[in-house]
Amino acid sequence: MLKWLDATVTNRQVWAPGLFTLRVRAPEVQPFEPGQFLHLGKPDASGELVSRAYSVASPHGEELEFFIVKVDGGQLTPVLDQMQPGETVQVKEKAAGGFTLEKTPAAKAIWLIGTGTGLAPYIAMLREKKIWERYERIVACHGVRVASDLGYREELTALQAARQGQFTYVGATSRESPPGLLSGRLTTLLESGALEAYAGVPFDPTCTAVMMCGNPDMLTDMETLLNARGLVKHRSKSPGHIVIENYW
Numbered sequence: 001m002l003k004w005l006d007a008t009v010t011n012r013q014v015w016a017p018g019l020f021t022l023r024v025r026a027p028e029v030q031p032f033e034p035g036q037f038l039h040l041g042k043p044d045a046s047g048e049l050v051s052r053a054y055s056v057a058s059p060h061g062e063e064l065e066f067f068i069v070k071v072d073g074g075q076l077t078p079v080l081d082q083m084q085p086g087e088t089v090q091v092k093e094k095a096a097g098g099f100t101l102e103k104t105p106a107a108k109a110i111w112l113i114g115t116g117t118g119l120a121p122y123i124a125m126l127r128e129k130k131i132w133e134r135y136e137r138i139v140a141c142h143g144v145r146v147a148s149d150l151g152y153r154e155e156l157t158a159l160q161a162a163r164q165g166q167f168t169y170v171g172a173t174s175r176e177s178p179p180g181l182l183s184g185r186l187t188t189l190l191e192s193g194a195l196e197a198y199a200g201v202p203f204d205p206t207c208t209a210v211m212m213c214g215n216p217d218m219l220t221d222m223e224t225l226l227n228a229r230g231l232v233k234h235r236s237k238s239p240g241h242i243v244i245e246n247y248w
Contacts, residue, residue: 038054
């Protein structure tokens, strides 16, 4: 049976009210691949451990990051939202999940599409060298309601400047139209051609892979739209283009 480990909170980054990143020190967590998830847990008032799975927003290391949104009325996220450096949270010793580059088809270009905290696995991938060696063009597309929900925006913008010609960051807001961002739902922006025009990378089934993580309704609608373009779900026995993680 997998063990629960004590992890110490080392930093708490608040992006917007109820949207935050916890960084914890957990050197005993077993090595994992970017894109996998770990369980975090805290005892409730009765002493029973309440746990949930969260994608890790960092590669394996002694310190790990978790990009979390507070769920009003939830059993765990309101507690995590109040945690401060020095406090202890429990973390499972081994990660799980198949939303990794190893399960993603080779291609010339890759789209990393996420909504909300579905951005987390991509942050972990972009902080390692493997994705940069494997794809000539990389697009990270993050859809949220308002600009303040664009966690990691500064890091991704800096990465775009450092990796000009290889990496493009696309921030999209559905409830406002600030400068420098696309306005609208990701599905609408795909249908209109705005995503491809902004990134300069087409959804071409001959040379494109797509990873999608986030709201299940978005995933379903985006997959339907991509199917119409000739891109289909990738399976080990039936190679395709799209890898999906339902992050809800």
